[in-house]
Amino acid sequence: MVGLTHLRRAALGFGLLAAATLGVVLGPNQARAVEIRVLNWQGYGTDEPWALEAFKKQTGIDVVHDYFNSEQEMLTKLRTNPGAYDVVLINSSYTAQAADEGLIQPIDTSDMKNVGDLSPSMRNSENLVIGGKTYGVAWLWGVTSFAVNTDKIKPLPDSIQALWDPKHAGRVGWRDDAVEAVQMAAIATGQNINDPKDLDAIREKLRALKPQIRTFWSSEDEWNQFFSAGEFDMATYWSGSASRSKTHFGLPVAFVIPKEGAIGWLDGLSIAAGAPHPDAAKKFIDYMIDPAFYVPWDTNVGAPASANAKANAQLPADAFNRAVLGDPATVARLQFMGPLSDSLREKMLQIWQETKTYMLQ
Amino acid sequence: MRLTAQAGRVKRGRDRLAAVAALTGPAYLWLALTVFLPLSAMFYFSFLSDVPFGKRVAELTLENYAAFFQESFYRTLMLRSFRLGAEVTFYCFLFGFPCAYVLAKTIKGRWREALFLLIILPFWSNALVRVFSWTMVLRGNGVLETFVNWLVPGVGSLNLMFTYPAIVLGLVHSYIPYMILTCYLSLEAIDDSLIEAARSLGARRHAVLWRLVLPLSFPGILAGAILIFVPVVGSFMEPRILGGRAGTFIGTIIEDQFTAVFNWPLGAALSFLMLGFVLLILLFVAPLARRAA
Numbered sequence: 001m002v003g004l005t006h007l008r009r010a011a012l013g014f015g016l017l018a019a020a021t022l023g024v025v026l027g028p029n030q031a032r033a034v035e036i037r038v039l040n041w042q043g044y045g046t047d048e049p050w051a052l053e054a055f056k057k058q059t060g061i062d063v064v065h066d067y068f069n070s071e072q073e074m075l076t077k078l079r080t081n082p083g084a085y086d087v088v089l090i091n092s093s094y095t096a097q098a099a100d101e102g103l104i105q106p107i108d109t110s111d112m113k114n115v116g117d118l119s120p121s122m123r124n125s126e127n128l129v130i131g132g133k134t135y136g137v138a139w140l141w142g143v144t145s146f147a148v149n150t151d152k153i154k155p156l157p158d159s160i161q162a163l164w165d166p167k168h169a170g171r172v173g174w175r176d177d178a179v180e181a182v183q184m185a186a187i188a189t190g191q192n193i194n195d196p197k198d199l200d201a202i203r204e205k206l207r208a209l210k211p212q213i214r215t216f217w218s219s220e221d222e223w224n225q226f227f228s229a230g231e232f233d234m235a236t237y238w239s240g241s242a243s244r245s246k247t248h249f250g251l252p253v254a255f256v257i258p259k260e261g262a263i264g265w266l267d268g269l270s271i272a273a274g275a276p277h278p279d280a281a282k283k284f285i286d287y288m289i290d291p292a293f294y295v296p297w298d299t300n301v302g303a304p305a306s307a308n309a310k311a312n313a314q315l316p317a318d319a320f321n322r323a324v325l326g327d328p329a330t331v332a333r334l335q336f337m338g339p340l341s342d343s344l345r346e347k348m349l350q351i352w353q354e355t356k357t358y359m360l361q
Numbered sequence: 362m363r364l365t366a367q368a369g370r371v372k373r374g375r376d377r378l379a380a381v382a383a384l385t386g387p388a389y390l391w392l393a394l395t396v397f398l399p400l401s402a403m404f405y406f407s408f409l410s411d412v413p414f415g416k417r418v419a420e421l422t423l424e425n426y427a428a429f430f431q432e433s434f435y436r437t438l439m440l441r442s443f444r445l446g447a448e449v450t451f452y453c454f455l456f457g458f459p460c461a462y463v464l465a466k467t468i469k470g471r472w473r474e475a476l477f478l479l480i481i482l483p484f485w486s487n488a489l490v491r492v493f494s495w496t497m498v499l500r501g502n503g504v505l506e507t508f509v510n511w512l513v514p515g516v517g518s519l520n521l522m523f524t525y526p527a528i529v530l531g532l533v534h535s536y537i538p539y540m541i542l543t544c545y546l547s548l549e550a551i552d553d554s555l556i557e558a559a560r561s562l563g564a565r566r567h568a569v570l571w572r573l574v575l576p577l578s579f580p581g582i583l584a585g586a587i588l589i590f591v592p593v594v595g596s597f598m599e600p601r602i603l604g605g606r607a608g609t610f611i612g613t614i615i616e617d618q619f620t621a622v623f624n625w626p627l628g629a630a631l632s633f634l635m636l637g638f639v640l641l642i643l644l645f646v647a648p649l650a651r652r653a654a
Binding site (some may be wrong): 069070071073075076174177178181213215216218229231232345346349350351354356357358359360361 | 426432434437438441489501502503522523601605606607608609614616621622623624
């Protein structure tokens with residue numbers, strides 16, 4: 001990757017030289033298009049083709065993408081390819097770690113026109129603003145909980161214990177992710193998701209999933225495939241993906257925010273340390289939090305809730321992100337994900353791997 | 362006279378050495394650069410307390426290796442992976458050997474070439490694509506279930522997807538060409554007149570197979586078994602896609618250490634432990650091979 005960057009720089013330098021010479025010969029020099037590199041989950045807003053076209057029309061900036069499949073992969077890519085990325089999507093529970101490792105740079109948001117419209121609690125989240133400096137611009141938030149097949153499960157459950165209900169034995173899907181698994185069990189056992197005290201209770205709760213789980217899933221695409229093939233009737237899921245599965249793929253999906261609570265998460269957009277085009281990166285982030293991008297994205301494709309209060313208010317009245325997540329009583333039940341220490345994270349992985357091994361026997 | 366002859370021998374020896382170096386040098390250099398260097402780096406990582414990137418500080422430790430012996434689930438998974446390796450190798454032999462025998466001894470000419478092409482053809486497609494096509498065959502309402510229900514109405518759900526047999530099926534399909542090709546080579550080398558002689562001396566078919574064909578083709582079977590066993594023990598892609606909740610193996614655990622928690626040192630330590638156990642097994646098998654040869 002680094003080698004490629006050098007190669008590209010060399011090629012660019014040569015190209016520029018050639019262009020400049022041509023410019024001198026042919027007359028007025030044409031501005032070269034700036035290209036920024038974005039690191040994100042695939043299909044997560046920044047790579048919507050219609051949006052990139054609109055952005056290019058507005059600013060003349062091209063956007064290319066690289067993708068990751070886990071937060072750790074994202075951090076690894078930033079660590080091992082410094083200077084390769086401009087904009088990177090970071091879940092706010094990882095922003096402090098990325099800032100601490102020097103992988104991202106502080107952003108001066110004073111000249112970004114949409115930042116003022118962000119919900120103050122998210123804009124100033126202690127997970128994004130570190131030491132008085134903004135390391136991530138609040139972009140989207142949502143809920144991790146579970147979704148059910150409304151054709152097969154009636155009535156809609158209102159408790160997280162439904163996942164453990166023997167009625168649904170062998171019909172449950174579960175994301176193969178240690179932190180998410182442990183935090184779901186923390187909610188089911190009434191604990192703080194960022195600092196669970198009784199890990200033994202969590203281990204027992206996870207082991208009790210053994211007869212329930214049909215399969216693990218790892219990506220939204222896989223979730224949709226399994227769901228439509230009838231592999232599971234209920235599964236852990238993300239709110240934004242659930243609304244996409246419903247609007248975009250027409251699947252009979254209902255997302256449940258149980259009475260015990262659910263995991264809330266906030267994603268921010270950050271600028272990588274040593275980004276080749278920091279100003280273009282800021283313009284792109286400003287466009288991403290603009291209602292002009294968010295409203296059509298959620299309406300036509302389906303998205304998590306926007307951190308921009310003005311954008312959420314412009315959604316149709318029956319939109320999930322306005323009707324359900326706009327309800328203060330629902331939001332009050334959420335536990336937002338905070339930073340986790342390395343040792344707790346490793347402990348969580350160990351509990352999860354142990355549970356998975358137990359499930360085999 | 363003798364002196365010149367000796368000098369000639371020395372010179373010839375030196376020439377030969379130079380030729381050997383020139384012919385094998387590039388390959389060894391390439392192997393050193395692409396295999397030995399990264400592997401040594403990983404071996405070094407396996408003794409570190411953290412990954413030395415950015416601001417992280419790492420020190421030397423044996424903890425990563427100790428973790429394997431402290432947590433019983435690593436042992437359970439290691440054994441499970443070896444069992445998978447053994448089973449896949451066995452089925453590859455069971456189905457691959459007869460196929461190789463027919464190719465080597467019964468079919469001649471054009472047909473043989475055509476059949477070879479069919480065996481090698483899957484190698485030309487991406488392994489991931491092949492595994493995903495299995496998911497379409499095996500899953501609920503998939504190709505296989507639809508076919509069986511059409512054949513025998515009322516069978517219902519086969520529930521093959523996300524099971525241990527699904528993983529074995531996918532892996533056997535992926536690796537069986539190795540067994541067919543190595544067995545074919547050693548079966549082809551058996552002189553037909555040996556078999557004719559055995560038959561004319563009154564040996565029954567199964568005696569010919571047990572006492573002549575199998576022992577003579579043993580080196581090929583062993584080579585195929587090693588080529589299959591070693592990668593299957595460390596496999597993670599097929600178990601993850603076809604295995605669902607049955608798909609936890611030492612390979613997937615190692616992958617998690619690299620991709621899910623950035624714990625390269627533990628992942629590297631587990632990899633080298635796996636490599637160590639594989640080498641132990643090969644060491645145990647080596648005398649068998651020598652006797653057979």
